[in-house]
Amino acid sequence: MFTLNRIGILLVLSFFFSSGSSFGQQALPYARSIIDTLSAPGMHGRGYVADGHVKAAQFIAGEFGKLKLQSFGNGYFQEFPISVNTFPEEVTLKAGDRVLEPGQDFLVSPCSQSISGRYELMPLSAAAIKDPQVLLTQLQEARNRVLLIDKTGFSHAPKEDKQRLEDVLAFLRGFKNNPAVAVIVLTDEKLTWHVAQQPCERPQLIVNKAAAPDSFRFVELEIQSKFIPRLTTQNVVGLLAGKNPGKGLVVYSAHYDHLGRLGRNTFFPGANDNASGVAMLLSLAKHFAQPQHKPEYDMLFIAFGAEEAGLLGSRYFVQNPLVPLENIHFMLNLDITGTGEEGIKVVNGSVYKEHFELLQSLNREKELLRQVSPRGEACNSDHCPFYEQGVPSFFIYTLGGIQAYHDIYDRSETLPLTEFEDLHRLLIEFTKKLELIY
Known part of the structure; x- marks a missing residue:
C-alpha cells in the first residue's frame, strides 16, 4: 500500500511538473x-x-x-x-582590383536600379555636401562617372551637417537628371539593409571603408534589379x-x-x-x-x-x-x-x-x-x-x-x-x- 501511494504521489508530481514545463x-x-x-x-x-x-x-x-x-x-x-x-540575379562590386562581398563588405540601396559596366570614380567634396551651389557645380563634372562620398569624415560633425549629408544622399538617389551613373558611400558604420517599394533614379552602394582599397580610381559594377x-x-x-x-x-x-x-x-x-x-x-x-x-x-x-x-x-x-x-x-x-x-x-x-x-x-x-x-x-x-x-x-x-x-x-x-x-x-x-x- 505504501508503494502504491508513493507511486500515486510521483504520478501527481510528474503531472504538475510536466504541465509547468509546457511554459x-x-x-x-x-x-x-x-x-x-x-x-x-x-x-x-x-x-x-x-x-x-x-x-x-x-x-x-x-x-x-x-x-x-x-x-x-x-x-x-x-x-x-x-x-x-x-535583386534576384547578379550583384557584384569590384573596387580597383579588389572584389567585395555583398552583405559583408557592401550593400546596394534597396531602391537601386540595374547598372553594368566599368566606371571612373569622382570624389564629392565636403564643401559640395554643405553648399547646394557647389554640389550642382561638381555634379556637372560627374557625367558617366560614379560619385564617391566618404561618410566617415562626418562621424564627429554637427548634427545639422550629418542631416545635410543624408539629404544629399537622398537627393542623389532621386534626382532624375543626375549626371552621375551611381553613388558609392564609404562608411565605418554597421551595414544595415531594408526593403524598398519603389525604384529610385540612381543606384547607390554603401561600402565598408575597411574592406575597400585605400585608394582606387575605377569600379566595376554588375547590379541586376527587378522591380515588381x-x-x-x-x-x-x-x-x-x-x-x-x-x-x-x-x-x-x-x-x-x-x-x-x-x-x-x-x-x-x-x-x-x-x-x-x-x-x-x-x-x-x-x-x-x-x-x-x-x-x-x-x-x-x-x-x-x-x-x-x-x-x-x-x-x-x-x-x-x-x-x-x-x-x-x-x-x-x-x-x-x-x-x-x-x-x-x-x-x-x-x-x-x-x-x-x-x-x-x-x-x-x-x-x-x-x-x-x-x-x-x-x-x-x-x-x-x-x-x-x-x-x-x-x-x-x-x-x-x-x-x-x-x-x-x-x-x-x-x-x-x-x-x-x-x-x-x-x-x-x-x-x-x-x-x-x-
Whole structure:
C-alpha cells in the first residue's frame, strides 16, 4: 500500500511538473525548430525572390493547421498586393582590383536600379555636401562617372551637417537628371539593409571603408534589379475558439517577412527579426490549443506579411478586418524576442498603464525577466495600425544580447533565446489575467 501511494504521489508530481514545463522547457525545442526552419537558406530570407515569402507563409499555415486553428478561408491566407524592388540575379562590386562581398563588405540601396559596366570614380567634396551651389557645380563634372562620398569624415560633425549629408544622399538617389551613373558611400558604420517599394533614379552602394582599397580610381559594377509593380503576398490568420466564443478576442501577432536576397549568393536569415517572434506566436498558439489550457475568450493569431516594406500587412488587415476591430480586447505584437538578457521593452506601456502594471506585477511575482520597461507611443511595428484605430495594444521586444539586425549575421545558430522560456510563461500568465479583466 505504501508503494502504491508513493507511486500515486510521483504520478501527481510528474503531472504538475510536466504541465509547468509546457511554459518553458517544452516550448524551447519547438521554438528553436521554427526559427531554424524560417531562417534557413531555402526560405530565401522570407522576401520576394524565389517566393521566399510564400514558402514562409505556407509553413506557418501548416503549423496553424496542425493546431486545428480555424481559418477564414483561403488556407489561412489573407492576400493583398504590394510593389517591391528586388535583386534576384547578379550583384557584384569590384573596387580597383579588389572584389567585395555583398552583405559583408557592401550593400546596394534597396531602391537601386540595374547598372553594368566599368566606371571612373569622382570624389564629392565636403564643401559640395554643405553648399547646394557647389554640389550642382561638381555634379556637372560627374557625367558617366560614379560619385564617391566618404561618410566617415562626418562621424564627429554637427548634427545639422550629418542631416545635410543624408539629404544629399537622398537627393542623389532621386534626382532624375543626375549626371552621375551611381553613388558609392564609404562608411565605418554597421551595414544595415531594408526593403524598398519603389525604384529610385540612381543606384547607390554603401561600402565598408575597411574592406575597400585605400585608394582606387575605377569600379566595376554588375547590379541586376527587378522591380515588381504588383506582387501578391499574404497575412496568415488563425482563430482559436475559447470557452465563450464570440464574446471578444485577444490577439497575438508577429510579422514573418524579412529582407530576402541580395543577389544569387547572399540572403538575410532574419532569425531574431522576426523568426523569433513567429516562434513565440506559434508556441503560444500551441499552448492555448491544448484542451487543458483552452482560453476563456477567442484568440486570434496573425503572422503579418510585408512589415519590412512599411507595415503593409497590418495596415491591410485593419482596412479589411477579418474580425470586428471593436471586438478586440487587447493585442500583443511580438517583434524580436530572441534575447532578453536585459529584459523586455513594452511599447505603449506608458499608455495602457493598468495593463502594464499587471505585466510588471506578474513578472515580479514569478521572478521571470530582469526588467519589464515601459515605452511610449511608437509606430515601429504591426501594432501601430491597430493602435491608430483605437485597439488597445502592446508591442514587446527583448533587450540585450547579440546586435545582429537587418544584416546577414542574424542567424539561428547565434541566436541565444536567453529568456524565451520566461517571456513565454509571462505572456501566458498575462493572457490568463486579461481574461479576468474582461
